[in-house]
Amino acid sequence: MPQYAEMADKNKNTASRQPVDKKTADKVAKRAEKAAEKAAEKAAKKEAAREKEREKRRREAAMVELPTHPDDDLLILHLTQNPPSKPHANLAYDDRCRSKRVKTNKSGNGKKPAVCFPWEKNKNLEQPPSPFDRGLVLARPSSDPIKAMGILGKLPTEVRAKILRTLLVSEKDIQVFKGWSLVYPRKRPALKVAILSTCQGLHKEGMRTLFGDNTFLYDMRDPPEHLLATGKVLKHVFDHAEVPINKYGHLVRHIKIDVPANRLTLNDASNFAKALMKFLPGSGLFELADLHTLTLKLPVHRMRDLKLDGWQNDPDGVPITNFVGSSNNAREALQGLKVQFIRVLVTNKDGKVFEHTIDLQYNHKQKQIDRSKARIYNLPVRLQELGVLGLPQANRLGPYWKEITLDRDAYIEQWLDGVST
Numbered sequence: 001m002p003q004y005a006e007m008a009d010k011n012k013n014t015a016s017r018q019p020v021d022k023k024t025a026d027k028v029a030k031r032a033e034k035a036a037e038k039a040a041e042k043a044a045k046k047e048a049a050r051e052k053e054r055e056k057r058r059r060e061a062a063m064v065e066l067p068t069h070p071d072d073d074l075l076i077l078h079l080t081q082n083p084p085s086k087p088h089a090n091l092a093y094d095d096r097c098r099s100k101r102v103k104t105n106k107s108g109n110g111k112k113p114a115v116c117f118p119w120e121k122n123k124n125l126e127q128p129p130s131p132f133d134r135g136l137v138l139a140r141p142s143s144d145p146i147k148a149m150g151i152l153g154k155l156p157t158e159v160r161a162k163i164l165r166t167l168l169v170s171e172k173d174i175q176v177f178k179g180w181s182l183v184y185p186r187k188r189p190a191l192k193v194a195i196l197s198t199c200q201g202l203h204k205e206g207m208r209t210l211f212g213d214n215t216f217l218y219d220m221r222d223p224p225e226h227l228l229a230t231g232k233v234l235k236h237v238f239d240h241a242e243v244p245i246n247k248y249g250h251l252v253r254h255i256k257i258d259v260p261a262n263r264l265t266l267n268d269a270s271n272f273a274k275a276l277m278k279f280l281p282g283s284g285l286f287e288l289a290d291l292h293t294l295t296l297k298l299p300v301h302r303m304r305d306l307k308l309d310g311w312q313n314d315p316d317g318v319p320i321t322n323f324v325g326s327s328n329n330a331r332e333a334l335q336g337l338k339v340q341f342i343r344v345l346v347t348n349k350d351g352k353v354f355e356h357t358i359d360l361q362y363n364h365k366q367k368q369i370d371r372s373k374a375r376i377y378n379l380p381v382r383l384q385e386l387g388v389l390g391l392p393q394a395n396r397l398g399p400y401w402k403e404i405t406l407d408r409d410a411y412i413e414q415w416l417d418g419v420s421t
Contacts, residue, residue, distance in 0.1 A: 145201030152202065164209045167192040173217035173256060180218060180245045180278055182238045211251035218257045218275050220268055249279070250287035256295040261306065264299075264319040269330070272323045276333035291339040298323070298346050300387035305349045318387040321380040334376045344379070346386060346401070354386060354401040
């Protein structure tokens with residue numbers, strides 16, 4: 001204490017020796033006094049803490065039966081507390097029955113009494129016996145999956161499959177995005193999926209019907225992942241719209257990928273390739289998918305028709321060729337897919353629809369394998385010719401594109417509704 005006072009006097013003397021005005025000298029003196037007061041308070045706190053620690057050690061050394069103190073070590077609480085049969089010395093401890101203690105809310109404001117059974121509140125009431133006291137034996141669930149189905153297990157397999165298709169198959173395509181893992185809530189089909197929770201047998205059969213008989217349409221409108229709000233929106237809006245694609249994706253048989261005319265950037269081309277690569281080996285699926293039909297809906301609009309940036313440099317360029325060209329992994333993915341038919345639906349600027357189907361069903365001979373891979377390899381060239389020349393010039397080397405003569409609006413409506421044509 002005296003040493004801090006000497007420091008303050010020393011600071012005053014030092015300040016008085018400097019050739020400064022009176023106001024500056026007063027400020028320096030006040031600062032020195034405040035510093036001395038703070039140092040004195042800090043020293044007093046340290047001394048009080050030391051005295052508190054010494055008092056604690058004296059109580060521990062005495063080892064007498066005293067009320068528990070907040071500063072006592074937890075390791076010696078059992079030495080200073082009374083036995084549980086006697087009332088606790090600390091009045092903060094509640095000696096009442098656990099069911100009669102007052103419980104406090106999480107906020108700490110209101111207090112509610114604990115919920116008790118009627119026979120706990122009124123001692124005149126008798127507690128009802130439990131099933132185990134009566135000797136009742138609970139029936140174990142049947143290990144036979146057919147018996148577990150109940151009445152449905154007694155029906156023929158064909159009838160049961162028809163019932164499952166009625167409940168779990170949608171007439172429209174199931175629109176998904178973000179790696180086939182999310183479904184649009186507003187366009188979610190009204191399927192009766194509660195039957196999947198009845199038993200394991202119906203769950204397995206229903207999953208085969210749900211993923212195998214429905215058509216999944218991948219809409220190339222994935223939200224940009226580089227935006228911070230994307231994750232929050234997906235979590236808030238699509239919280240209960242997840243599709244277990246990794247677990248049951250190998251059961252999918254029919255898929256479609258729709259590329260709108262306003263989604264022709266390089267980022268969209270990368271998402272297109274990722275959508276195809278999802279069904280390749282090593283992409284997260286439980287087993288390799290055995291697809292029946294892959295349908296690609298592609299626009300063959302030229303750069304001059306879309307008025308994209310830099311269209312003057314290549315006005316006859318067709319941007320969709322970048323999706324299945326050499327600069328993307330989509331062509332290799334198409335060649336590596338285990339699929340029977342690849343159906344390509346193409347629309348031009350006039351709204352006409354053209355179709356070409358690549359048959360991969362009988363690829364057990366090397367000659368047919370090479371022919372099918374050549375058709376996939378030449379797909380960018382065929383799209384470029386159709387977009388620039390049109391028909392019949394695009395089929396000058398042989399019949400490749402077939403124009404669909406149905407009503408355009410009706411056909412597009414059928415496409416969107418998932419009705420096979």
